[in-house]
Amino acid sequence: MKRKLALILMACLAAAPALAYEPFVIRDIRLEGLQRITIGTVFNHLPVKIGDTLNETLGVQAIRRLYKSGYFKDVRLEREGNVLVIFVAERSAIARVKFEGNSDITTEQLETSLKQLGLAKGRVLDRALLDKIEQELKRQYYSLGKYGVKVSAEVEQLARNRVDVTIKIAEGDPAEIAAITITGNHHFDTPTLLKQMQLGEPSLFGGRNSYSKQLLGADLETLKSWYLDRGYINFRIESTQVSLTPDKEDVYITINLNEGEQYRVRDIKLAGDLIVGEDELWPLVSLEEDAVFSRRQSLDTTERISNRLSEEGYAFANVNVVPDVDKDTRTVGLTIFVDPGRRVYVRKVNITGNTKSKDEVIRREIRQMEADWMSTKLVSLSRTRLDRLGFFEEVNVETPSVPGTSDQVDVNFSVSERPTGNLTAGVGYSDSQGAMVNLAVTQQNFVGTGKQVGISIDRSSVSSNISLNYTDPYYTQDGISRGFRLYYRKIDTRSITVTNYLTESRGLSVSYGLPLNETDRSRFSVGYDNTRLFVDEYATAQDILDFISENGNVYDNFNGSLSWSRDRRNRRILPTSGGYTLAGVDLTVPGSDLEYYKLNLRHIQYFPLGRQTTLMLKGVLGYGTGYGGNTDLPPFQRYYAGGSNSVRGYDSNSLGPRDSRTNNAIGGDKKFIGNVELILPNPFTEKSGSTRLSAFFDIGNVFAAEDTIEFSKLRRSAGVAFLWLAPVGAMRFSYAIPLNDQPGDQIQNFQFTMGQPF
Known part of the structure; x- marks a missing residue:
């Protein structure tokens, strides 16, 4: 200047x-x-x-x-x-601004930052500004702990009085944390406090020791919240010192605390305009008298009461917990003051960004109605339902006040469409079916109507499938769905560990789905199936030969199914919380050539343990038998276990009863599978939207009709797995070690599948 x-x-x-x-x-x-x-x-x-x-x-x-x-x-x-x-x-005009050597800060972030300072394409070059820019970029890198960064700006003169500006950056390595010292902590030792922080001292295995100013600030807030959740309401951080060694490679951090004393809750009162009765509000209070005060429970209480008031149209209610501190007794009295404010109703629900999907496809998922009281619960539910459609990359919602009014809002949904059509032609591999070839054309949002149309052809060494599917999720305005399916399927088990047989099936079905509430749904279907069963009398299990002797090898069956599902997952793809339950019965109706039924139950639950860690529990039960003139399940309807989708570490479909002549698996009438997975942060990338790393424990088996399910007969394994939703399809890798394999079990430690639906 x-x-x-x-x-x-x-x-x-x-x-x-x-x-x-x-x-x-x-x-x-x-x-x-x-x-x-x-x-x-x-x-x-x-x-x-x-x-x-x-x-x-x-x-x-x-x-x-x-x-x-x-x-x-x-x-x-x-x-x-x-x-x-x-x-x-x-002065020269800037033709281009180029960056070299940046990785920790993206080029887009640098461009935005420099544009705010006045350096951008089309701007006039002010050489005095370059020094300021160099210092600003160094400051940004210092905040990331990279104190050895070097920044220089070069100007290249071009024709017509234009210049190129190149910002060269040598980021260097981040300064490492040599030690973190915490003083003033009398109630909790330093190792306990360090466990709450993202930053950490060097460990035997390395990691967690690169300094970052932003992470330190976040850690200080975490410590404050941690103490407040344990009753130390006067806790404060007196000072923080960050010292850098002369070589700029090591950082020493000192955090000086004042813990104060722990306080308990003396009493709790409700006050203000209680438009919702106390009998409804008290169950929403997380705090308890004579318990240690917790700010987390206090915030949870205000959020619960606010959400309850929003259901009555008080969308902007203020709920505050007012403390009355008694230092002598180290107790705090809490008054929960409720100010509902004005009741608010929705003037309009607006939708933008839907370039393909029709308005009605979106509006039928929205639970917040126009000219009705606004409910944040219904607005949030509407957004979740739109997310679950799978039609949009992003769904955002805003509730601006209507100008000139104090009791009206508009609810504005903005969506970003994603491609919903898919034409795939590729190959894959499965440990259960070997190499596969696939050709499929699917459209999840046919011409913007929300209808699903698809045709697929799959072929592998084990199976060949051709299917045509059509589903209208809103066959009626009440959300009843209707679908049709035509299929041809051929299965040849000679190349796998299952007893030898070949089936050819063709059929059709029609199904209906009925929504019971926002998370529950029932579904029933009817159909016709024609199956032919072929065997090799020298390589096929005797019980299958006996089955053909009694029932022939051509079967015309009329099928029916009834199921109930509950989906409370936060999202369908790679969920991290919530659960999914599916219970159903599949049967052939009386008068079919084969009369049998199968009962199936599947439940999966996700428990978030942190920001990037989730515990997943899954259980699968199955039972089937014949009725009427049949006493057993048909061989091609039996349950199988082992492989990537059940008990990893054992060869696919290899567990359970075996043929005494060939030692091949013949399947069972009862099935039990249990899976426990600890989903871990991906060490290879910060973004885990398409990948998942986990450690797992599997247990399960299938059993013959006359056998009982005994724990000692359940096969168990443990290992690690990695899932990648690649453009060519889902790729799943696992390495498992069987924990109680028995003689005759077929072990397959490493298993890989690609191109299978996820």
Whole structure:
């Protein structure tokens, strides 16, 4: 800035002699030297115009203003008769801003930051600004702990008075935390407090020791919250010192605390305008009398009561917990003050961004109605339902107040469409079916109507499938769905560990789905199936040969199914919380060639243990038997276990009863599978939206009709797994160690599948 002012003053002083002439009336103004800057821009900055009398004072002022515009590096005034001639030399324009060597801060972030400082494509180059930019970028890298960063700016002159600016960055390595010292902690030891922090001292296995100013700030807030949740309401951080060694490689952090004393809750009162009865509000209070005070429970209480009030239309209620601290008894009385505010109703529900999906497809998922009281619960539920459709990359909602009113809002949903059609032709691999070839055309949002249409052809060494599917999720306005399916399926088990047989099936079905509430749904279907069963009398299990002897090998069956599901997951793909339950019965109706039924139960639950860690529990039960003229399940309807989808570490479909002649698995009438997975942070990437790393424990088996499910017969395994939702399909890798394998079990430690639906 000083340099700029100096240049302006020098220009003014130099101009003074040139203007040391008699004042004159300006009859015309001529500009010389303009290249990119418009004439109008120059005149906007001039303090004189045609017809004005130019004197020395106005001349100096004109030069000063043109310099201050930032467009020119030289300005000179001359007089030709009564014509004012202005000679200018423009500053160079920035053609491009390039970055080299940046990785921790993205190019987009750097461009945004420098644009705010005035350095961007199309701007005029101010060389004095480059020094400021270098210092600002160093400051940003210092906040990341990279104190050895080097930043330099290079300017390359181009034709037509343009320049390229290249910002070269040598980020260097972050400073490592050598030690963290905490003082003033009398109630909790330092190791306990360090466990609450993201930053940490060097460990035997490394990691967690790179310094970051942002992480330190977050850790200090975490410590404060941790103490407040344990009753230390007067806790404060007195000071924090961060010391850097001369070589800028090591950081020493000292945190000085004042814990204060622990307080308990003396009493709790409800006050204010209790438009909802106390009998409804008290169950929402997480705090308890004579318990240690917790800020988390206090915030949880205010949130619960606010949400309850919003269901009555009081969307902007204020609920505050007012403390009454008694230092002598170390207790705190709490008054929960409720101010419901004005009741608010929705004027309009607006939708934007749906370039493909029809309005009705979106509106039928929205539970907040126009001209009704606003409910934050219904607005949130509406957003969740839109997310679950799978049609949109992003769903956002805003509730701005209507101008000029105090009791009206608009609910504005904005969506970003994602491609819902898919044409795939590829190959895959499964440990249970070997190499696979797939061709599929699917459309989850056919011409924006929300209807689902698909045709797929799959072929592997084990199976061949052709299917045509159509589903209308809103066959009626009440949300009853209807779907049709045509299929052809061929299964040949000779290449796997299952007893040898071949089936050819063809059929069709129609299904209906009925929503019971926001999370529960029932579904029933009816259909026809024709199956032919072929065997090799020398390689097929005797019980299958006996089955054909009794029932023949061609079966015409009329099928029915009834199921109930409950979906409370936070999302369908890679969920991290909530659960999913599916219970159903599949059967053939009386009069079919084969009469049997199968009962199935599946439940999966996700428990978030932290920001990036989740515990998953899954259980699967199955039972099937014949009825009427049949006493057993058909061989091709039996349950199998082992492999990537059940008990990993054992070969696919290899567990359970075996044929005494071939030792191949023949399947069972009862099935039990249990899986426990600890889903861990992905060490390879910060973004885990398409990957999942986990450690697991599997247990399960299948059993014959006459056998009982005994714990000692359940096979168990443990290992690690990695899932990647790649563009070509889901890839699943697992390595498992069987924990109680028995003689004859077929072990397969490493298992891999690709291209299978997830």
